[in-house]
Amino acid sequence: MSGTAAPAGIVITELSGVETGDGALSGVRLAVKDNIDVAGAPTTGGSRICGHETALMTAPAVAALASAGARPVAKVNLHEFAYGVSSDNPWHGRVPNPRYPGHVPGGSSGGSAAAVAAGVAELALGTDTAGSIRIPAACTGTAGLRPRNGALDLAGVQPLCPSFDTVGPMAASVALVAAAWRVLAAGAPGSLAPEPGDEGAASGALPARVGVCGDPASVALRLLGELGVETVPLELPLAEIEEAFWPAFRAEIARVHQASYPRLADEYDPNVAAKLAGTQGVSVACYRESRERLTALRRGVLDGWRRLGVTAVVSPVLGIPLPRVGEREEDYRDLLGLYAVPASALDLAALAIGDLQITARTEAEALALGTALEEAGLTPVPPRLG
Numbered sequence: 001m002s003g004t005a006a007p008a009g010i011v012i013t014e015l016s017g018v019e020t021g022d023g024a025l026s027g028v029r030l031a032v033k034d035n036i037d038v039a040g041a042p043t044t045g046g047s048r049i050c051g052h053e054t055a056l057m058t059a060p061a062v063a064a065l066a067s068a069g070a071r072p073v074a075k076v077n078l079h080e081f082a083y084g085v086s087s088d089n090p091w092h093g094r095v096p097n098p099r100y101p102g103h104v105p106g107g108s109s110g111g112s113a114a115a116v117a118a119g120v121a122e123l124a125l126g127t128d129t130a131g132s133i134r135i136p137a138a139c140t141g142t143a144g145l146r147p148r149n150g151a152l153d154l155a156g157v158q159p160l161c162p163s164f165d166t167v168g169p170m171a172a173s174v175a176l177v178a179a180a181w182r183v184l185a186a187g188a189p190g191s192l193a194p195e196p197g198d199e200g201a202a203s204g205a206l207p208a209r210v211g212v213c214g215d216p217a218s219v220a221l222r223l224l225g226e227l228g229v230e231t232v233p234l235e236l237p238l239a240e241i242e243e244a245f246w247p248a249f250r251a252e253i254a255r256v257h258q259a260s261y262p263r264l265a266d267e268y269d270p271n272v273a274a275k276l277a278g279t280q281g282v283s284v285a286c287y288r289e290s291r292e293r294l295t296a297l298r299r300g301v302l303d304g305w306r307r308l309g310v311t312a313v314v315s316p317v318l319g320i321p322l323p324r325v326g327e328r329e330e331d332y333r334d335l336l337g338l339y340a341v342p343a344s345a346l347d348l349a350a351l352a353i354g355d356l357q358i359t360a361r362t363e364a365e366a367l368a369l370g371t372a373l374e375e376a377g378l379t380p381v382p383p384r385l386g
Helices: 060-067 110-117 134-140 174-186 199-203 218-226 238-256 270-277 284-308 329-336 341-345 363-375
Strands: 011-014 029-033 071-076 123-128 143-146 166-171 209-212 230-233 312-315 349-353 357-360
Touching: 011 110, 029 060, 029 110, 060 071, 060 123, 060 174, 071 110, 110 123, 110 134, 110 166, 123 143, 134 143, 134 349, 143 174, 143 363, 166 174, 174 349, 174 363, 209 284, 218 230, 218 312, 218 363, 238 284, 238 341, 270 329, 284 341, 312 363, 341 357, 349 363, 357 363
Parallel strands: 029 071, 029 123, 209 230, 209 312
Antiparallel strands: 011 071, 123 166, 143 166, 143 349, 312 357, 349 357
């Protein structure tokens, strides 16, 4: 790895000699979250259970970026098995927050965000199941995109909760996130189509009206006005969405880890083992009910958007001030990503520009609005500090 030396706790494995092409991302260094395969390198998942053999194949998401010229330079740290929001990892070190020292970098893609914030790489890949790209972006003053479920090929990506897992780009600017997304989407096998009746969403045109949920940064609202975008108050049923989401989330995690938990419980980070204990015993009936409720909630939320003439919603990402290092993750994990869960649960695209989130029907819509705001002068919104 060349360039800026990485602060301790960010890099798990340095990479060199990964074959790259010549394209839109030529010269851009790429950090890869260490639950995503790069051939010839171990994939630890941030654990001591995995990574004893090297990956045989490179994940399609990494391969696509490398083919466009991005140069993978490191596999980077994360909250163990992508199941947490502090990225305080007992095996590979505590991920620092280069932008706000003494505060947590968020998770689970904390190493990806920190690599960008520290200048180790210009671009990073993270994964996002319930906020794990957007929370670290908000915590570190970077940008990151969560695509819709199933939009990209997840081969070579360690699962956490398969129905909700996604992989997406992170960078210091929306412009680079958008450039990376164009590369990733070009060969995407998943459906990137808009909702029936919402075909205009595919164009990524600037919306006429957006909803405002919570208390997003006033500078963003001012810039939206200057861009001619009307803002209207909009409440999302946050509590109802979370109540419907967590049973399905926990049920799938329990099945993903059933070969190693509880059999190898002592080999896990105690923080993650305690969470896994809470995933056990979700029945098939409960799981199906959870999924059905989410489908109904998604339909209801999008119907509400249509009635208001809203095509996107701006909000914060974080529900509380940024915690300090040493605070117990279990005391803040649910509130930290308060506004991140709905996009995951309802299969929407979401872009974080620091602690500003744009949730939209499609990636094109989220990126168009984010790009317009950035070109109008918006920089990643800093979090409130605890």
